[in-house]
């Protein structure tokens with residue numbers, strides 16, 4: 001399984017619907033400070049079901065909605081992950097699986113929506129589906145900026161618990 | 168006032184007495200990972216009177232003593248800072264001021280020694296002397312590796328207290 | 335339960351030793367359980383001996399050495415429990431030129447079996463990738479460039 | 487006491503705005519007291535608006551933007567309360583090429599009035615210095631090289 005493309009729609013600094021396709025193998029993302037690179041990694045956290053807004057440098061989910069200069073303020077943010085499933089790692093019939101997560105702000109508060117291949121689901125459905133393919137929050141497959149030495153700074157007990165979860 | 172030279176004697180990875188002279192203006196220090204660059208900055212913290220061993224990546228003061236491969240294990244670590252005092256910023260008569268801090272390990276425990284121009288003094292004498300010239304622990308004139316964004320991550324109260332101390 | 339844990343631990347430990355020796359040639363490192371008899375009583379520490387040095391407390395290591403040790407641990411876990419894709423944000427931040435090269439080469443090798451999406455500002459990392467996506471910002475809006483090369 | 491604090495604050499704030507606009511051209515930033523009437527009741531926050539963007543929460547800024555903002559604050563304090571020497575360990579870690587240049591140029595300019603000792607792995611920083619000292623390690627022992635050039 002691999003990521004074919006991620007689509008950021010009003011997510012953080014991506015004020016225009018932006019499709020970013022990835023190739024097999026080793027993809028690199030670069031650009032100036034503040035251009036939006038880490039926001040793409042935040043989008044991966046968001047769409048794979050991260051519940052900690054701090055990890056995405058936000059206080060509330062609504063902070064993830066694009067806030068523009070010129071008052072262009074959409075009321076929702078959405079990220080779609082398109083996964084290629086030709087080896088059937090994901091327990092779904094299709095060769096391509098689309099996972100979407102959306103947060104919408106209204107005067108009554110914020111609402112979250114989740115979709116797998118267009119069907120409305122719960123957040124846990126997305127997390128379980130990805131866990132089947134080996135993507136999980138503690139799998140250390142997403143490493144945020146500055147976090148690489150976290151493994152060294154943590155307590156020895158916490159470090160052992162990483163192995164507990166894998167075993 | 169400026170630093171003419173720092174002398175590291177059995178301090179951390181500097182197992183040989185090493186003199187490092189500095190010029191006026193902008194000095195840069197470079198070299199491979201793990202070569203000892205940050206240990207030089209730790210030496211500055213040590214000799215200017217830092218009391219937090221954590222800041223120098225040590226648990227006890229004795230961790231700062233060079234520990235060698237071949238059993239060469241000296242029982243003391245010493246750092247000397249040679250300051251040029253031609254403008255009289257330091258309240259001492261001499262044109263050059265030498266500050267030395269030494270930690271020695273014996274079976275009875277560890278001992279600390281402090282010297283200004285060869286005279287035995289207390290740690291506080293060194294700190295007060297340097298404070299006269301504008302060098303103090305909270306003056307932010309020594310920034311450790313990875314700490315630069317600390318000012319952003321700290322609480323707003325702590326940040327205001329930085330101004331309190333200056334005022 | 336202890337059995338399962340120890341089997342997992344041993345395999346990850348053997349991966350860890352191997353990866354570390356590739357990233358820090360002539361260096362050795364190993365994972366150590368603080369409490370061998372009942373692993374769940376103690377934690378897990380790392381004994382790392384960079385090339386030509388004594389084992390030293392973990393905190394005394396340099397920024398670059400800590401990065402290589404942490405990455406060795408992460409790659410060791412990944413080899414045991416592979417994920418289909420990895421997203422890394424500036425993992426090469428502390429590394430000097432030679433070490434950036436080693437990490438980039440290792441990712442290049444591992445990218446046979448898994449997909450890597452790596453944010454980086456370092457030339458050796460970008461040059462080892464099979465594709466680079468540029469991100470720029472214009473008046474507060476981010477956009478991606480170079481996504482249509484490589485016949486995509 | 488409040489008087490003294492406010493005078494110090496205003497001067498550092500004005501330094502801060504000036505330094506930030508040099509490090510982040512077309513950007514603005516300012517220091518803000520949470521509680522204007524009794525400063526000691528509240529904290530001190532930073533409102534930073536990098537070039538072409540809205541003011542955003544401090545934590546939402548990128549790694550490079552946080553570095554530039556923090557360095558602007560440090561240089562602002564230093565301008566008010568100068569120290570004779572500064573020792574910086576890899577303050578350019580998060581910065582892209584253009585920003586490393588700006589910070590290096592600023593240190594070069596400030597080095598007229600104060601001595602800087604800066605550890606760095608970045609070429610623009612090393613090239614802006616008037617002297618570079620090399621550190622290497624041999625069998626676990628560090629040594630300094632290049633200390634005898636420049637007629638020292």
Ligand SMILES: Nc1ncnc2c1ncn2[C@@H]1O[C@H](COP(=O)(O)OP(=O)(O)OP(=O)(O)O)[C@@H](O)[C@H]1O
Nearest residue numbers: 012013033034035036037038039066067548549550
């Ligand atoms: N909700 C939002 N709306 C608009 N812009 C946002 C939003 N949240 C964050 N940003 C902007 O995104 C920018 C940060 O982007 P990001 O952290 O991805 O940068 P980066 O490319 O990783 O930079 P660096 O190389 O410095 O780490 C900040 O300038 C911030 O103001």
Ligand SMILES: Nc1ncnc2c1ncn2[C@@H]1O[C@H](COP(=O)(O)OP(=O)(O)OP(=O)(O)O)[C@@H](O)[C@H]1O
Nearest residue numbers: 179180200201202203204205206233234396397398
């Ligand atoms: N007491 C000691 N005796 C001998 N070596 C020591 C001692 N304390 C620390 N070291 C060694 O010093 C080295 C770290 O040096 P330092 O942190 O200065 O490296 P650095 O040049 O800053 O590297 P980087 O670029 O990765 O930050 C480590 O390898 C550590 O083992």
Ligand SMILES: [Mg+2]
Nearest residue numbers: 038145548549
């Ligand atoms: Mg970033």
Ligand SMILES: [Mg+2]
Nearest residue numbers: 205312396397
């Ligand atoms: Mg260092």
